[in-house]
Amino acid sequence: xxxxxxxxxxxxxxxxxxxxxxxxxxxxxxxxxxxxxxxxxxxxxxxxxxxxxxxxxxxxxxxxxxxxxxxxxxxxxxxxxxxxxxxxxxxxxxxxxxxxxxxxxxxxxxxxxxxxxxxxxxxxxxxxxxxxxxxxxxxxxxxxxxxxxxxxxxxxxxxxxxxxxxxxxxxxxxxxxxxxxxxxxxxxxxxxxxxxxxxxxxxxxxxxxxxxxxxxxxxxxxxxxxxxxxxxxxxx
Numbered sequence: 001x002x003x004x005x006x007x008x009x010x011x012x013x014x015x016x017x018x019x020x021x022x023x024x025x026x027x028x029x030x031x032x033x034x035x036x037x038x039x040x041x042x043x044x045x046x047x048x049x050x051x052x053x054x055x056x057x058x059x060x061x062x063x064x065x066x067x068x069x070x071x072x073x074x075x076x077x078x079x080x081x082x083x084x085x086x087x088x089x090x091x092x093x094x095x096x097x098x099x100x101x102x103x104x105x106x107x108x109x110x111x112x113x114x115x116x117x118x119x120x121x122x123x124x125x126x127x128x129x130x131x132x133x134x135x136x137x138x139x140x141x142x143x144x145x146x147x148x149x150x151x152x153x154x155x156x157x158x159x160x161x162x163x164x165x166x167x168x169x170x171x172x173x174x175x176x177x178x179x180x181x182x183x184x185x186x187x188x189x190x191x192x193x194x195x196x197x198x199x200x201x202x203x204x205x206x207x208x209x210x211x212x213x214x215x216x217x218x219x220x221x222x223x224x225x226x227x228x229x230x231x232x233x234x235x236x
Contacts, residue, residue, distance in 0.1 A: 003074045005117075007031045007056060007065070007109075008083030010039045012180035013130060016206035017080050017213050022048045024214070029072075031065055031083065033057070056083050056109035057101045066116045076117065078126040078217050081110045081152075086145040086182070099144050106148035111155055114163070121168055126217045129156045129172040130209075133230045136174060149174075153226045160224040169223040171216040176230025178204045199232025 004021045008014040009030040018028045022045050032039050033055040042051075052068050055061035069076065085105035087098045110129055114121075121127070134142075135149025156172040163170055177183065177194050183203065186194075195201050212229045216222055 002026045002077040003029070003072075005029045005031070005065075005069060005076055005079045005113075007079075007081050007113075008033075009080075010035065010042050010051065012082075012182070013175065013178060013206045013209045014080075014082030015042060016210035017082055018044060018049065020207075020210045020214050021078075021080075021217075026077070029069060031056075033061070033083070057085060057104045059104075059112070062109045062112050066113060069117060070120060074120075075122040076120050076125060077122050078128070079113070079117070079121065080128045080130070080213055080217075081113075082130045083109065084130065086142045088142050091143065094144060102142075102144040102148050103151070106145070107151045107155060110152065111159075114159060118163070121163075121166075124167040124220070125169075127156075127159065127163070127168060127170040128213050128216050129153070129170075130213075131156070131172040131174040131226060133174050133176040133228060133233050136226075136228070137234060156226065157224050169216075169220070171222060171224065172226045173209060173212050173216065174226050174228045174230070175209045176204060176228070176233040178206060178209055180206060197233060198230070199235040202231065204229060204231055 004026045006018045009018040010032040018030050021028050028049045030049050030051045039051055054065035083105050085102045087102050129152045131152045132149035134146045135153050139146035153172050156170045159170040209229050
């Protein structure tokens, strides 16, 4: 049995990734922060997953998740960091805590978890960060999100050198606009405006991003890359 940890995995991209891993015979430790109702409602193979509540915006929450995995006394074959946070407040209203929460979830917790679980990851294992196109192109709505995702791309590249002695590969996926819970509140005119900038003229699906993650998990020679999955965003 192979073991995987997937943060932020009870909805959206994280749930799609967890589902793909289970389908390929992984046991998945699925993580979430707050939404108990959604966590209780997800339908994953019962004997192939365990759900862990831990808020990665805090160091205490990260420690809870780390200690949970260590206490299982297993070796992780892969970690996929899908937990994400944003802040859509106007520029002048973003507080220090708002900014820090986004950075903690999107970047800092990933570094800290990799550091503390280093000896729990199998030799030759795989780490995947979910970044974003908005870490490549400036984000008009949330500078905190954009900066944090750019940082997650560089974190993936930087960890390549740190984890190379044990053959652990680290990559990032940069999704474009994907049909997740975050996109449901967008008005139709805004969706159409965004789609006009995408060569394929549509939003992607969580499953398409999960397929990209699985490629990075499986391919033993891809290391230190940021794989864009965006339908050709900014090609129009």
